[in-house]
Amino acid sequence: MEKMVDDGYAIRAxxxxxxxxxxxxxxxVSFKVKKGDVVGYLGPNGAGKTTTIKLxxxxxxxxxxNLYIEGIDVNKNPQxxxxxxxSLIExxxxxxxxxxxxxxxxFGKVYRMNDERIKQRIKRVLKTVRLQDWEHKKIEDFSTGMKRRLAIGLALLSDPEILILDEPVMGLDxxxxxxxxxxxxxxSEKDITIFLSSHLLNEVSLTCNKVIFxxxxxxxxxxxxxxILGDAKHNRISVEFLNPLSKDEIDDLKSLKxxxxxKVDGNEVKIYNSGKKERMHKILTILIEKGFEVVSFSYEKKDLEDLYISLAGKSEGGVK
Ligand SMILES: Nc1ncnc2c1ncn2[C@@H]1O[C@H](COP(=O)(O)OP(=O)(O)OP(=O)(O)O)[C@@H](O)[C@H]1O
Ligand SMILES: [Mg+2]
Known part of the structure; x- marks a missing residue:
């Protein structure tokens, strides 16, 4: 029991x-998180994110x-x-x-850190979360964002190697x-492993290198x-034409490479294609060459719900 069995993963479910x-x-649920990874745990309301984090x-x-942190069973040997x-949970x-x-x-005392260490860590942590000028101000006067940064500072107090955050940006402007x-x-530059939950794909894509859905x-x-973002960009293009398309024109459109x-809705048409941006460029070129009167041509990001559904479909062997 004394020796920890390091399985090489920071977190394993x-x-x-x-x-x-x-x-x-x-x-x-099974997954493994490598040391140093920044993993976004993404899912809609009620998916089970907080439950996982509480476990x-x-x-x-x-x-x-079973859930393991650095190879140790969390629920059998929590300390x-x-x-x-x-962690930042609620x-x-x-x-x-x-x-x-x-x-x-x-909290430093709760963690049994000595006074010198506490002082040192407070300076360091408040600097990290950019609250160094607020060390002696009452927390009740802080903005929501400052309170959240302080909560993350608290999670960092003991200088952890793994940070687990439940919806760290929820409710912030x-x-x-x-x-x-x-x-x-x-x-994440400091090699700390971060596991954070979110329902915002975009947010996760800006901070994480891996995503679990x-x-x-x-x-x-x-x-x-x-x-994941490549999948999310499974293309849907919204094209507006000067006038509603005739039936012949729609048939023409459908037959294009x-x-x-x-999908036609008056003079607005949704075009679906799979593939890269170059293809979208080709589609636009072809439309113009064929004399379609294009007023606007834009690339619609699929929303998260679409993505979940397509991913859920895939996992059951379905199609996109
Ligand atoms: N203590 C509990 N008792 C009963 N049901 C619960 C409890 N905790 C969570 N649940 C249910 O388990 C499911 C998963 O909840 P969870 O809070 O993990 O979702 P979540 O992904 O964190 O959602 P959100 O984005 O809303 O925070 C939900 O259906 C929720 O109602
Ligand atoms: Mg939750």
Missing amino acids: ENVVKKFGDLTALKG LTNLLSPTSG KALKNVG VPGMYGYLTPNELLTH PKGIKEIRELINSL LFEGEIVAYDDVET YIEKV
């Missing part, structure tokens, strides 16, 4: 099932299956497994009457989101951000 009464929130931090126990983990009420210095000192994004990017308690994809599917 093995066939994790979590039931709440009749509801199965996680239906056999990873031993706030819940799995119905079956040891979570020794190098910092956005805490945050003791408004305290200052960051008081809050962090309190664009400026607050940008600040957290910059913070996460600066942390969770949909209704099941993992439907786990890949590099670039690959590179166009797979066409």
Whole structure:
């Protein structure tokens, strides 16, 4: 029991099932996170993100299956497994009457750090989350974004190797989101492993190098951000024509090279094709050459829900 069995992964989930009464929130989730990776755990509301994160931090126990941090079973040996983990789970009420210095000192003592170390870490952490000028100000006067940065600072207090964050940008405005994004990017440069949940694909793509898609308690994809984004860009082009197309023109359009599917709505037409941007360029060129009176031509990003559905379809052997 003394020796840790390092399996080479920062985080590993093995066939994790979590039931709440009749509801199965996680239906056999397995994934591995390599050390130093920044992984986005992406899924719509109710997918099971928070449940997974609570299992990873031993706030819940799995119905079956196992979760490991650095090779140690979290639910069997939580203290040891979570020794190098910092986490942000529920956005805490945050003791408004305290200052960051008081809050962090309190938690430093809880973590049994000595006074010298506490002082040193407070300086470092507040600098990291850019609150160094606010060390002795009351937390109740902080903006939501500042409170969130402080909560991440608290997660960083013990200098963890792994950071687990549940929806770190939830409820923040664009400026607050940008600040957290910059913070996460600066942390990822320091070789810290980060596992963060979100329902925002775009946000995840700006901070993470890997994405896990969770949909209704099941993992439907786990890949590099670039690959996932490539899938997301399974193209849908919105074209507006000067006038509504005639039936002949629509038939013409459908028969053109590179166009797979066409959906007409007055003078607005959706064109579907799979493939790269060069193909879209070719489609536009062909439309113009054929004399179609194009007013606008734009590339519509599929929304996240479309992506989930196409990924869920794929995982069952379905088509896009
Ligand atoms: N303590 C609980 N008791 C009963 N059901 C629960 C409990 N916790 C979560 N659930 C249910 O489990 C499912 C997954 O919830 P979870 O909070 O993990 O989703 P989530 O992906 O974090 O969603 P959100 O984006 O809304 O935060 C939901 O259907 C939720 O209602
Ligand atoms: Mg949640």
